[in-house]
Amino acid sequence: MKIIVTGGAGFIGSAVVPKLQQEGYEVFVYDNLSFGNRTFISVDDDHFILGDIRDAKKVDETIATINPDVIIHLAAIHFIPYCNEHPFEASDINIRGTMNILDSAKKVSNLTKVFFASTAAVYPISDNAVSETDELRPLDIYGLSKLAGEQLMEKFYLETKIDTICCRFFNAFGPNETNPHLIPEIERQLREGHRTIALGNLTPKRDFIHTHDMANAVSAIINLKNTGYDTFNLGRGIEYAVTEIVDTFETLLNEKITINIDPNRTRKVERMHLLANVSKLKQKTGWEPKWTITEGIKDLITNWN
CATH class of the missing domain: 3.40.50.720 (NAD(P)-binding Rossmann-like Domain)
Known part of the structure; x- marks a missing residue:
């Protein structure tokens, strides 16, 4: 085919x-x-x-x-x-x-x-x-x-x-990201050696x-x-705040990470939540997500060059 x-x-x-x-x-x-x-x-x-x-x-x-x-x-x-x-x-x-x-x-x-x-x-x-x-x-x-x-x-x-x-x-999220979304942007700053990172809105939760x-x-x-x-x-059917993503990097690296809020990165119109109901997908196909946020971020860190 x-x-x-x-x-x-x-x-x-x-x-x-x-x-x-x-x-x-x-x-x-x-x-x-x-x-x-x-x-x-x-x-x-x-x-x-x-x-x-x-x-x-x-x-x-x-x-x-x-x-x-x-x-x-x-x-x-x-x-x-x-x-x-x-x-x-x-x-x-x-x-x-x-x-x-x-x-x-x-x-x-x-x-x-x-x-x-x-x-x-x-x-x-x-x-x-x-x-x-x-x-x-x-x-x-x-x-x-x-x-x-x-x-x-x-x-x-x-x-x-x-x-x-x-x-x-x-x-x-995962390898080969081509846009500066949240996780690759955190990853980029940390990979460059920064432990004080610049981010925008911290409270929104995403799936x-x-x-x-x-x-x-x-x-x-x-x-x-x-x-x-x-x-x-x-989606995965679980939502995470920006701070939870940073905490995951901090735990896996075993290093303290400080966040500076950059006004230039904050969105004027922001969703506080964006969470998927994926019951239809699971019911129709039998699909189940396997990668946790911790496993995915650990994989990214493992493959840092």
Whole structure:
């Protein structure tokens, strides 16, 4: 079975691609390497296509040539501060790029499933764990662009009747991070020898899930049959405050870490909670997360260069 993964050389793609290869799929990667890295994945040159999802002609030629059974669409701009600073670029990549993928997908004779990486940012602020049936009301351009992507996916399903999955990713962490999110930013400062680190908001809690667990979930989801159009949350179902993440690093390093709050890092609009209800994913696939926050951070520290 042939699978093409857009953004497959990126942070989450670098966990998904080897998992799919391990499962015996023939995996092709389409990536412009703006954030990803060719060295993150072990894919032959004839299975790696350097290209931008905004290049409709290149996308069309690539998908037509490969004639995939499954398309996993991960390619996106997803660092929220960057999206807020570059709203037109974020919208162009996340919306027009997705339209290009789907326009090409309609012409594929073998296609049985499309998987779209959406985001927890489609949900409004909530103090409770959010479920797939909850109201959708994004707070930022990233969430808006991904909600538009979900709507494009539903339209694609209605037009083609090809199984289409929107998977709302919560806060990923693990190796090969390509954006300065919380955990890699803490890690970077500590790896550089600092024990007084600069951070922004300290009280918000997030649902951190390891990319290896995410890859296992993606594999489980694409193995589902006759799903029609469906959505899944993908998180761990446990939330951690920023201070708890720092405490974990402190414990594992056995060194005192001091936090300085940097006003330039604080977000003006902040969610105090972002927690996934993942009961639907577990029930439909049997998937269970395996990596704890401690195990994941320990793995990062072990692999410091």
